[in-house]
Amino acid sequence: MSNPDYTIYIKTADYKGASTDVSIYITFIDVNGKKSRNITLTDDIFGGKFEKGQTNKFPVSDISGLADLKFIEISRGIWGFGGNWFCECVWVVNEQVGGTPAPVYFPINRWLRQYVTLKIQKWDCSLPQNDASPQQRAKEIQEKQTHYVLDRKFPGVPAQVKDLPQQEMFTDHYQNDVLILSGASLGIVGNLAKVFSGDWKSVDDISNLYQTGCGFDVPQGRYRWDEDSYFAKQRTQGCNPVIMQLCTKIPSALDVTNDMLKPFLEGYTLDDAVSKNKIFLCDLSMLHSVPLAGVPLDKELVHPYALFYLNKEDELTPVAIQLFATTDKRYPHTVFLPTDGNVWKLAKMFYNNADAMVHQSSTHLGFTHLIIESIAVAVNRTLSMSHPLHRLIAPHFLYLMAINSLAITSLLAPDGWIDTTMTAGRDGVLDIIAHHFKVWRLDVEGTLPEEIKARKLDDPKVLPDYPYRDDGLLVWNCIKNYVAGVVNGHYKNKNDIANDFELQNFAEILVAPYPEGCEIKGVPGNGKFKTQEEIISAFTSFIFTSSAIHAAVNFGQYDEYGFPPNYPAFMNGKAPRDKSPITEADLLKQLPNKPMTVSIMTITRVLSQRATESLGDFEVNYTYDPVGVAALKQFNIELKEASAIIDERNKHRRIAYNHLNPKNIPNAISI
Structure with missing residues (x-):
């Protein structure tokens, strides 16, 4: 077989329904406007071409006398299985002596439908006012507007x-290798959840879950959940690091005083610490009116303040938590402090739940x-x-x-x-x-x-x-x-x-x-x-x-x-109203059950x-x-x-x- 004049490569996108077994037709157009013959690219009798995610190679001959390519025209046949075809890209290599060996790319990234011929420019990248095929471009947008319609599925949220x-839609690869495997693990662990029942007896009892052979790694929070320094780190490198702000004024509803915080401020008064930019505030008062739904258990979502102090080692440490940031007299303004023992741990849990x-x-x-x-x-x-x-x-x-x-x-x-x-x-x-x-x-x-x-x-x-x-x-x-x-x-x-x-x-x-x-x-x-x-x-x-x-x-x-205990998604019962002593068992009762x-x-x-x-x-x-x-x-x-x-x-x-x-x-x- 003689050497081809050009080699055409076609990649079909990896989308559901992207494949086809119909013939594909391509015409080259050079920079002078000269056209090649209409090139027919066909699937073989065994199939296998134009399959989703696949790249196919087609040597073609009897095409000569063209200058550098500028456009292709591409269409699909009307007979065969697989209706519309989604082509990701076409690239062409000039195999002729003296030809430019570098591939010329014509990215398609579109569905090719029956009776439609697309004219695609090299690189297919232009502002609309410079497009060589403005009518084709406008028609494409009109069609996409029928498929991409804004819909606000819930009141007040982004459409x-x-x-x-x-x-x-997901590709088969992503569906099979990620989602189905994840679903299988959900099923396995769902069965595991049936084995575990009741409440936790101790913190070590929770830790035993990672030793059951069910594939759970020990999460980072297990090692540091009760450290105040880690509670502060969650504000700067946890999964919600966008809440904390420099405190330039203590909120009027936050009932902290100089005397209350004196033991934690390394000799500063609270006012001095604020003026020297050493106090930081997390304000979740916006949760005050959130309606609760879901499981019919006794529960409460707090709307807290938390204060942090930057110490002489430039490390943040929490110094106060008030779980109800409101002037509403139905809620206590108890301020919990690091010296409050287990009730301080519980206050941190309720803050983290919020x-x-x-x-x-x-x-x-x-x-x-x-x-x-x-x-x-x-x-x-x-x-x-x-x-x-x-x-x-x-x-x-x-x-x-x-x-x-x-x-x-x-x-x-x-x-x-x-x-x-x-x-x-x-x-x-x-x-x-x-x-x-x-x-x-x-x-x-x-x-x-x-x-x-x-x-x-x-x-x-x-x-x-x-x-x-x-x-x-x-x-x-x-x-x-x-x-x-x-x-x-x-x-x-x-x-x-x-x-x-x-x-x-x-x-x-x-x-x-x-x-x-x-x-x-x-x-x-x-x-x-x-x-x-x-x-x-x-x-x-x-x-x-x-x-x-x-x-x-x-x-x-x-x-x-x-x-x-580190970052609870759910808390049972009411948040603490005062500093009455509690035990570890009391803490565990308020955490999610097994x-x-x-x-x-x-x-x-x-x-x-x-x-x-x-x-x-x-x-x-x-x-x-x-x-x-x-x-x-x-x-x-x-x-x-x-x-x-x-x-x-x-x-x-x-x-x-x-x-x-x-x-x-x-x-x-x-x-």
């Missing part, structure tokens, strides 16, 4: 996609999973796949809608895991999200440097040891530089931005009230992007939230929740799995244009440098913090 589009409700509802579910899904729907409704910003953001939506759909139908279902293992229950969790969404802003809570500044913790001299801030800012800057490389490479001036009608439609839908839009506050430009800086800020926030914030608040869950503990351990272990690639290493490659390729290459260089810095920092930390090391950050919210 999601109404029905899960086919291409957003913190856990904020973590699971607002910090985790509401403002990583749901807010990013809302943004993902907006992207798909307004930005063509050919848009450079769609290609930039697409890797960070992998499995997002699928995992959220699964969570809504299982964990968040009535009588589901949240109802049966969390104090707030389903209704309480949704209420917390809705309450926070009223005030949440992309340019504050969704922008790491501003979020830290709002809590007055941006100065390392004020709080020297804050791993979430320090490692997070490293990653933030890597992402910002990456986004800037793409944005500045495609938008040369303000006219490029103003004339990008897809981008402006996207900006508008982000801020528009539901049901027309996502109703997100604080979007730079407030519905109209005008500068490169505004675009860079917004897309940096989107990617950082999808990757780094989710990693920080998700992957430490088992280490925190896996040992109930079956509930096993359920909490199981789910948080599954949620703590990393099952996709690290930041910058994309499962699906969307970027082939020179601007994007150069930006991505530099991004990975900077991520590697950041990873080395964090590795070195961890050598000197009392407790290593790995959740924001780039090698441990997935690209997207996929679990």
